[in-house]
């Protein structure tokens with residue numbers, strides 16, 4: 001039994017392991033671990049107190065995948081409910097669909113009994129105001145929701161230094177079943193309705209018992225365009241080790257053209273529980289815990305240098 005996670009999953013990984021040790025399934029372990037990260041007010045990249053879109057609305061994206069059956073569930077741009085991963089799980093378990101977004105996702109969250117909640121905290125409200133006012137004149141900021149050219153300001157407010165992060169969990173249970181989950185508040189100050197890779201099966205998240213699983217953080221647009229999580233699992237299907245598969249999937253990102261290329265990170269596990277983490281930013285880590293370990297251990301991710309062509313309009 002093993003759980004691996006992005007390093008911000010530390011608050012939830014013990015809970016995941018406890019579930020596995022008690023005989024629980026990988027999918028239950030993934031959901032429970034991620035819920036603790038979603039509720040963590042210190043983490044501004046997931047769930048409660050996540051960074052909002054440019055209008056100040058916190059929009060959550062999450063997905064979960066069961067490697068036994070290749071069933072999955074996802075929600076995107078969910079507002080007003082904390083446990084996006086549970087909403088995703090319930091989509092998987094109780095609907096003939098895979099993916100709900102926006103108002104439909106919120107309606108579904110209410111239907112399954114999730115508590116409505118204001119996810120925007122005072123400190124994040126202040127950070128947003130400070131950051132946006134560096135670029136946007138006060139009179140426009142005050143009426144941003146009526147701004148006819150909001151796209152202009154999303155462009156200006158883009159802040160790659162602080163915008164990213166997400167939580168990834170992958171678990172393998174006593175039966176050898178594998179599950180993966182991802183949850184995020186996405187790219188800070190994003191255009192309303194923007195979905196990243198996290199809720200898109202194959203982009204930010206993929207699990208298949210027969211080969212392994214992978215989950216991403218970083219610039220979601222890149223993982224969407226390269227189908228990164230699925231590529232990693234596919235490379236394992238073609239016989240590559242988890243390390244080789246990860247390296248190949250990172251290198252694939254160099255084929256992407258366009259001006260906005262930035263950071264990518266992912267964690268991956270093969271069907272035996274061997275794992276690896278990758279990053280395009282040196283010095284990043286991920287965590288793992290096996291059932292014979294008292295606590296999670298941090299490991300450095302393999303660094304793969306990527307073409308980064310981010311253009312910050314403010315420095316143009």
Ligand code: ASP
Nearest residue numbers: 164165166196217218220
């Ligand atoms: N991948 C997430 C997104 O693009 C953000 C992140 O992981 O940093 O929404």
